[in-house]
Amino acid sequence: MSDYKIIFSGPVGAGKTTAIQSISDILPVTTDEQASDMTRKMKNGTTVAMDYGLIKLPGTERIHLYGTPGQERFDFMWEILTNGGIGLVLLINNQRPDPFGDLHFFLNAFQAFIKQGKVVIGVTQMDQADTPRIEDYHLQLENSGVKIPVFDIDARIKKDVSILLEALLYSLDPGLEE
């Protein structure tokens, strides 16, 4: 049985939990601090909540979907969590006070993914805050060395999350057949 994972990351309220919910085949494990399933007790006593979902493919293959915990708890857990991931879906909440600050924080945290072009960016909550625009994000990314897909998405809408993942797959292999 082969297992693969896709990581969903981004600041609080960016839609990680919702996005995983939108495309998961199983009822995603809730990740609120109160929920105990996937909530892990860390050595220092803090709890780290994370999201988990699953896509079952024909045969035995499975894609695990992991959502990272909040950036205020950025620590070694992230590395373990993200190690060996197929790719990264970075969600940015356009309504937060400094979305570009968030963007750079996460790009920096996931440098390895970025350099290999294993990343797509979904900007959420654009219906609530229409600036910065998608073009502005591209300008911020000009120095990253790769052209990263950046889409305006609503994490509640399955099609939006799907197209973001499709772009990730084509970034990894443009020769994929429809």
Added chain:
Amino acid sequence: MSDPQVSPIRVAAIGMDQRQRNALVMLFGNHCRNRYILVEEDSSEICIIDLDLFGGERLWQEFRQRHPDRPLILASLKPRQVENGHTLFVKKPIPVIQLMSAIDQLSQILNNRAAEQKIEAAQNAETTPSEPQHPRHSVSPVTQKVASLMTEAQEKVFIGTSPDIDPDNQAQLAKIYYDPQHYLQGHVQQALNQATRYNKNVTIEGPWPAIDMIIAKQQIMVDAREKHLRPFCTVPDATREVELQFHEQHKSATGRREYSIYAFIWQLALWASRGRLPSGTNLTQPIYLRRWPNFSRLVVTPHALAIAALWTRQPRSLIDTAKSLGIPQRYVFAFYSAANAVQLAGETRRAVDTLLEPPAIKQAENRGLFSKLLSRLRG
């Protein structure tokens, strides 16, 4: 075009006497190789009325009451302003070529309508009431529809069915180009350029439903549904009497359809190009893509993601792109026309880009898995 397999377009001549009808029968049969056939009104797809006949005006009005939507050609010695989406005017004496082109234009409208009905039927069938309703999506048809795979009917409207061409064959080459300036696409692009320069809003007026461009919001507002706009976008020179009105204010948004300018022009370009290229596009010069289009809010043509992934890695010619991906050229042409219209794609001018042959596409280790995931996401 004059494919004998295709059934002839059924045209009726309203109010004309036997002599005029005989002339048309001869014209359609000999000259037009039975591309059209003269029939009675009831079984017709397209009608012609000679306004100079006795009672011509009344014939016209009564016809419109009977068939508000049937495409109509009006002929008269005096030039007249009667055109709208499905009524065309030709001045008498009618040059054969003009009559043919008028019938063809109107028949294109009929094709589009048929395709559109299929889309609507398909969309109605797949409505899933449980999906969360996004307030903006409910008023904005473009954003609603996007990020979905095209149905066959949509594909016909947006991309057509042209076969691949051999770039060394001049006759074939002549068929793959269109001039955006002859379509509503070109006018909207021009309006955008000027409105940006003057930093003013602009209303694009003509026989189509008024199009308002709000520069500060990079938004378009239209008073009509897509299907009322489309005929003006697919027919060349349906837009002769365009007028641009610049102003500071704009009408309020209630009840109007709003689009991002970018998504609007993208769609207009797809409609106009139908799998063709802007005139003069070089087939062998590498094409660059400045960045990924915002696909979640655009009409996604077949293979668009693959093409975008390829071009954002390295410029590659249109012909080579189709070959490397093993896809029909029309998909590459359609995507290029749309991306070029919003200034995301163009021909490279740098010598270095033409120097090196683009590498073959390297297959990812996990291609099998990726393919499965892809079909799961699309299914």
